[in-house]
Amino acid sequence: MKWVEDVAELEAVYGEARGASIAKVAKRLTPEYRRWIEASRFCVVSTVGPEGADGSPRGDEGPVVEELDERTLALPDWRGNNRIDTLRNIVRDSRIALMFMVPGSTNAVRVNGQARVTFDEGLCARFEKQGKQPRSVTVIRIDEIYVQCARAIMRSKLWSGEDESGDLPSIGEILSAMTDGDIDGDAYDREWPDRAAQSMW
Numbered sequence: 001m002k003w004v005e006d007v008a009e010l011e012a013v014y015g016e017a018r019g020a021s022i023a024k025v026a027k028r029l030t031p032e033y034r035r036w037i038e039a040s041r042f043c044v045v046s047t048v049g050p051e052g053a054d055g056s057p058r059g060d061e062g063p064v065v066e067e068l069d070e071r072t073l074a075l076p077d078w079r080g081n082n083r084i085d086t087l088r089n090i091v092r093d094s095r096i097a098l099m100f101m102v103p104g105s106t107n108a109v110r111v112n113g114q115a116r117v118t119f120d121e122g123l124c125a126r127f128e129k130q131g132k133q134p135r136s137v138t139v140i141r142i143d144e145i146y147v148q149c150a151r152a153i154m155r156s157k158l159w160s161g162e163d164e165s166g167d168l169p170s171i172g173e174i175l176s177a178m179t180d181g182d183i184d185g186d187a188y189d190r191e192w193p194d195r196a197a198q199s200m201w
Contacts (some may be wrong), residue, residue, distance in 0.1 A: 025144050025145070025146040026144070027071070027142065027143070027144060027145075028070040028142060028145070029071070029145065033109060033145050033147075034067065034070075036100065036102070037063065037073070037109065038063050038067075039102050040064055040100035040109070041060055041063065041102075042057065042059045042060075042100070042101050042102075043057075043058050043065070043099055043100040044057055044058070044098070044099045044101075045075070045096065045097075045098050046098070047086050047089035047090055047093070047095065047096050047115075048093055048095055049085075049088060049089035049092050049093055050092065054085045054089055056086045058075060060078070061129075064100070065098075065140070066126065068139070071141060072139060072140065072142065073098075073111070073139070073140040073142065074123065074126075074138070074139055074140070075098075075137065075140060076124070076136075076137050077117075077134045077135060077136045077138065078200070086138075087136065087138070090115045090116065090138060091117060094115050095112075095114065095115075096113055096138075097110065097113075098110065099148070101153075104159050105153075106153040106154045106158075106159075107148060107150050107153070108148040108153065109146070109147050110145070110147075110148050111140065111142055112142075112143050112144050112145075113140050113142045113143040114140070114143065115138050115140045115141070116139050117138050117139075118136060118137055118139060119136050123137045123139075124136070124137055130201050132201040170185070171188065171192070172184075172185030172187070172188035172189035173189075175188055
């Protein structure tokens with residue numbers, strides 16, 4: 001197999017981006033992009049560090065991020081598994097990319113920028129829910145924001161409403177297999193719904 005190792009070779013096949021694909025890029029939250037971001041309860045956060053790249057889902061019951069100003073977003077870090085891969089990466093390399101999605105829309109909005117992690121008490125308090133606050137907040141400086149082509153979500157029929165999860169292995173089954181049975185997968189799956197409900201924030 002021959003690999004493409006030269007950008008000029010790549011561009012010769014794909015040609016230049018132009019027209020709408022260039023015009024849609026903004027350096028700040030425009031009124032239209034603001035409406036989109038405010039409607040999004042879910043995004044995928046991509047970062048990079050010495051060990052490699054990381055992609056992590058982030059979700060909330062309302063907007064997943066809050067606007068601090070037209071160039072700045074704040075992303076609370078709610079309860080998770082404490083791996084903190086994303087946060088470790090940001091501390092060592094500020095580059096970040098976010099992909100925002102809204103159920104039913106075949107578009108996605110992308111933000112590329114620079115991020116910092118803070119324990120600032122005032123900022124954490126802004127996100128308080130049910131008496132709980134995030135342990136940290138990631139503050140993102142927007143370098144560019146733009147809408148993504150809809151074809152991928154259209155092809156995948158992501159929002160078809162069909163439940164296709166029936167034949168997937170459960171997390172308990174995966175953990176049991178990965179630990180040769182040291183983790184009781186059935187117990188994990190049985191206890192997970194209550195544990196998740198009690199530790200959502």
